[in-house]
Amino acid sequence: MTEKREYRMEELARLAGITVRTLRFYRERKLIPPPRREGRIAWYDEHHLARLRTIAALLERGHTLTGIAELAEALDHGRDVADVLGVTPTEEEPVRLTPEELAARFEGQVTPENLAAALDLGYLGTDGDEIVHISRRLLDVSSALVREGIPLAEVLSAGKRVREHVDALAEMFAELVLRHAHEDDLHRLRPLARSVVEAELSLALDRRLRKHG
Numbered sequence: 001m002t003e004k005r006e007y008r009m010e011e012l013a014r015l016a017g018i019t020v021r022t023l024r025f026y027r028e029r030k031l032i033p034p035p036r037r038e039g040r041i042a043w044y045d046e047h048h049l050a051r052l053r054t055i056a057a058l059l060e061r062g063h064t065l066t067g068i069a070e071l072a073e074a075l076d077h078g079r080d081v082a083d084v085l086g087v088t089p090t091e092e093e094p095v096r097l098t099p100e101e102l103a104a105r106f107e108g109q110v111t112p113e114n115l116a117a118a119l120d121l122g123y124l125g126t127d128g129d130e131i132v133h134i135s136r137r138l139l140d141v142s143s144a145l146v147r148e149g150i151p152l153a154e155v156l157s158a159g160k161r162v163r164e165h166v167d168a169l170a171e172m173f174a175e176l177v178l179r180h181a182h183e184d185d186l187h188r189l190r191p192l193a194r195s196v197v198e199a200e201l202s203l204a205l206d207r208r209l210r211k212h213g
Contacts, residue, residue, distance in 0.1 A: 006036070006043040016052035023052070029065065031055055031072045050112065057116035071119060092135035094125075102131050105143045109152040117156040121163065169197060 007015065013023045026032050032051050035042035051072070058068050103110045118124045123139075125132040133139045138159070145155050173193040177186055 004045060006045050007049070009035075009042055009044065012044040012048060012052070015049055017056065018052065026052070026055065029069055031065070031069055053112035054115055057113045058119070061116055061120055063116075063120075092137065095133045095136045095139050096130045097133065099131060102133075105139070106146050106152050109146060111153075114152050114156060117153070117160075121156065121159055123159075166197070169193070 009020055009023060013020045016023070018026075027034075032044075032048050032055075035044045035048065037043075055068055055072075058071070059065075063071075097105070099110075106114075115124070123134055125134065142152070142155050142159070146152050170193070173190075173196075174186060177189055181189070
């Protein structure tokens with residue numbers, strides 16, 4: 001069995017590309033879990049290093065330290081990260097995975113940057129030691145695309161663009177229904193909206209294939 005790697009504060013800061021002062025600040029803000037204590041010496045491990053790299057990726061994507069602190073609390077206390085981000089799935093089936101199962105699905109591409117992107121989209125949540133993906137269909141499609149050779153970073157980037165378009169479509173459908181019906185009818189009629197989008201996407205792909213076939 002591989003021995004667990006541990007780091008002193010100075011080494012951890014160097015590996016994470018931050019200063020010791022910044023590391024102390026993150027620890028005071030509870031952005032990282034407490035280290036293991038051995039007398040007056042604090043020992044950090046790979047989980048701390050991964051968390052620091054994820055924090056850096058989230059900061060680069062424009063998240064604030066306050067928002068990152070909420071995500072860190074969710075990860076440490078089993079709250080649902082999707083709830084923290086304001087994403088509340090209704091019909092989609094969530095999937096529970098261990099960190100190892102998630103890494104295996106994406107062939108080693110679960111980097112801090114990709115994890116930050118998935119958190120940003122609200123795809124991932126936590127429940128104790130397990131990771132929760134908000135949609136089995138999205139998880140299956142994403143992992144299938146990665147198996148086809150498409151990098152996970154590009155899959156997530158495309159997912160963000162799709163999210164922008166479908167948000168606009170959902171708003172358009174809601175406005176259409178509410179002009180002629182009641183708010184309560186939205187849930188009952190949502191399968192119609194889904195059928196329209198699926199049919200139009202299928203027709204659009206047909207046109208694309210004919211054009212370039």
